[in-house]
Amino acid sequence: MPFLEINNVSKSYPFRGVQKPILTNINLTMEKGEFVCIVGYSGSGKTTLMNLIGGLVKPDAGEILLGGKKVDGPSLDRCLIFQNYSLLPWLCARKNVELAVTQAFPNASRAEVTDRSVAALTKVKLGHALNRKPHELSGGMRQRVSLARGLAMEPEILLLDEPLSALDALTRSELQEELVRLQEHEKTTLLMITNDVDEGILLADRIIPLSAGPGATLGEAIPVTVARPRDRKLLNGDSAYHRDRKEVIHYLMSNGPRDIRAAAAKAKKATELTHNIMMTEVPGL
Amino acid sequence: MGKSKRRKNKMIKKIKLDEIFLPMLGFLLVLVFWYISSKTWAKFLPDPIKTWEVSKEYIIKPFEKRGEMDQGILRFTWYSIVLVAKGYALALIFGTPLGFLLGMSKLFTKLFDPLIQVLKPISPLAWLPLGLVLFQKSEPSALFTIAICSMWPTVLNTAIGVRNVPQDYINVGRVLKLSKFKMLYRIYIPATLPYMFTGYRLSLGIAWLVIVAAEMLTGVPGVGGFLWQEYNALIYEHIILCIIAIGLVGFLLDRIMMFGEKRVAGFLS
Numbered sequence: 001m002p003f004l005e006i007n008n009v010s011k012s013y014p015f016r017g018v019q020k021p022i023l024t025n026i027n028l029t030m031e032k033g034e035f036v037c038i039v040g041y042s043g044s045g046k047t048t049l050m051n052l053i054g055g056l057v058k059p060d061a062g063e064i065l066l067g068g069k070k071v072d073g074p075s076l077d078r079c080l081i082f083q084n085y086s087l088l089p090w091l092c093a094r095k096n097v098e099l100a101v102t103q104a105f106p107n108a109s110r111a112e113v114t115d116r117s118v119a120a121l122t123k124v125k126l127g128h129a130l131n132r133k134p135h136e137l138s139g140g141m142r143q144r145v146s147l148a149r150g151l152a153m154e155p156e157i158l159l160l161d162e163p164l165s166a167l168d169a170l171t172r173s174e175l176q177e178e179l180v181r182l183q184e185h186e187k188t189t190l191l192m193i194t195n196d197v198d199e200g201i202l203l204a205d206r207i208i209p210l211s212a213g214p215g216a217t218l219g220e221a222i223p224v225t226v227a228r229p230r231d232r233k234l235l236n237g238d239s240a241y242h243r244d245r246k247e248v249i250h251y252l253m254s255n256g257p258r259d260i261r262a263a264a265a266k267a268k269k270a271t272e273l274t275h276n277i278m279m280t281e282v283p284g285l
Numbered sequence: 286m287g288k289s290k291r292r293k294n295k296m297i298k299k300i301k302l303d304e305i306f307l308p309m310l311g312f313l314l315v316l317v318f319w320y321i322s323s324k325t326w327a328k329f330l331p332d333p334i335k336t337w338e339v340s341k342e343y344i345i346k347p348f349e350k351r352g353e354m355d356q357g358i359l360r361f362t363w364y365s366i367v368l369v370a371k372g373y374a375l376a377l378i379f380g381t382p383l384g385f386l387l388g389m390s391k392l393f394t395k396l397f398d399p400l401i402q403v404l405k406p407i408s409p410l411a412w413l414p415l416g417l418v419l420f421q422k423s424e425p426s427a428l429f430t431i432a433i434c435s436m437w438p439t440v441l442n443t444a445i446g447v448r449n450v451p452q453d454y455i456n457v458g459r460v461l462k463l464s465k466f467k468m469l470y471r472i473y474i475p476a477t478l479p480y481m482f483t484g485y486r487l488s489l490g491i492a493w494l495v496i497v498a499a500e501m502l503t504g505v506p507g508v509g510g511f512l513w514q515e516y517n518a519l520i521y522e523h524i525i526l527c528i529i530a531i532g533l534v535g536f537l538l539d540r541i542m543m544f545g546e547k548r549v550a551g552f553l554s
Contacts, residue, residue, distance in 0.1 A: 056456055074460045086453040090475045099471065103461045 372431025388447025446480025
């Protein structure tokens with residue numbers, strides 16, 4: 001039995017009096033301990049999908065099962081890391097994390113709560129900024145606090161909604177490594193949304209492309225064939241990397257918004273044309 | 286360097302001119318207008334000099350008590366502040382939870398919002414007789430009037446604050462599975478605090494406005510009661526003394542609340 005199962009989920013929102021479909025026929029299965037990246041265009045309903053799995057919104061149709069149980073509202077073993085950090089501005093970094101830890105570990109003593117929170121913040125390299133309020137932190141630091149809050153809860157599945165998109169390249173790669181470590185050592189299941197195909201290839205076991213909205217749906221899963229451990233410096237020389245990348249981009253181009261789709265069709269026609277010419281010219285090939 | 290320093294000096298001079306000299310000029314103009322009025326069209330109005338001479342006893346010995354209705358101006362003012370503090374406290378104790386209920390529940394809003402809109406514009410002069418009917422004594426009815434008149438900014442601002450709590454914060458609370466109680470005091474109350482404080486400041490302004498009316502009608506000793514008594518005793522100089530005292534105290538209270546409001550807003554930035 002798969003760990004996470006999404007069956008035919010659809011969701012629409014009212015927009016100027018009409019129901020506008022956001023997601024249609026979403027199907028997804030994930031095994032325990034797997035790392036899956038969903039790659040898609042901005043505005044295609046990625047955040048809605050996360051909120052559905054997180055239990056913040058209910059699907060119009062279909063169902064989401066986690067460990068065989070139907071998702072009905074939020075739960076502490078399904079931790080959602082928001083794209084816009086969503087830190088409480090009146091609490092310092094440590095208190096923001098502590099609030100989550102007290103909820104996730106209701107029997108923990110005061111000291112244990114603090115220890116776990118400090119440990120999580122140290123893990124994301126914020127040990128020096130424990131007592132700073134969110135407005136005293138940079139955007140990247142806020143995102144790291146938000147990530148630390150999720151890590152400290154030790155959930156069974158971590159739902160990451162573009163958590164690294166606002167970070168500088170260095171912090172970003174550090175946190176990517178932290179995510180890989182989390183999957184390897186803590187056996188956490190990770191589902192991450194990203195708009196960066198390379199990030200997906202570096203981290204995920206499988207990449208699932210999301211078509212452009214309205215009525216976006218998930219494409220066929222593309223298994224990442226690059227062998228682990230993956231080294232970002234060697235990635236560019238890896239033929240498996242180029243193959244995977246091409247496949248994901250091909251799907252996104254041909255299922256993108258109308259203008260991109262047209263460009264993709266044109267490009268495809270051109271390659272088909274050269275292909276045909278090659279076929280006729282070299283019959284023995 | 287020298288140039289910029291000179292410019293800085295010039296700026297300081299300009300600020301001093303704007304912030305000290307101009308307001309003083311404003312006061313002076315009113316004094317002149319007052320003086321001219323008392324000599325021309327308002328024959329019964331005492332002029333500024335006479336007002337000072339008749340009132341100085343009350344200002345120089347501001348805490349002296351010579352009789353029930355003959356006390357130093359600050360002593361009277363203090364009585365009024367104490368009465369306002371009690372009524373204002375009642376307004377906050379009832380107004381804040383009422384605001385939360387209005388902000389949180391659509392049903393409650395539909396049930397009571399129209400009623401509140403009707404009650405809001407009623408003058409203290411209309412409430413006070415009802416207070417006297419209800420409580421039979423002057424102090425409780427004064428408190429009732431202060432509370433019911435000054436409550437509305439607190440109620441409405443709190444409700445607006447609760448409705449404006451960002452969805453992001455509420456989502457955090459939901460993802461963390463906060464209990465209803467924790468949701469209230471970890472998310473809703475801190476997120477609403479700046480709005481609440483604006484309401485508290487406006488409420489205090491109204492409470493101070495109401496006190497004079499309440500004291501005039503009930504005859505409780507205080508700055509408003511004194512004012513009314515001196516009007517009846519034809520000592521018009523003291524009316525002006527009371528008016529100035531009321532204005533200054535109101536201004537001070539507002540400044541104190543503004544300071545608090547700024548602190549709270551900083552806490553949320």
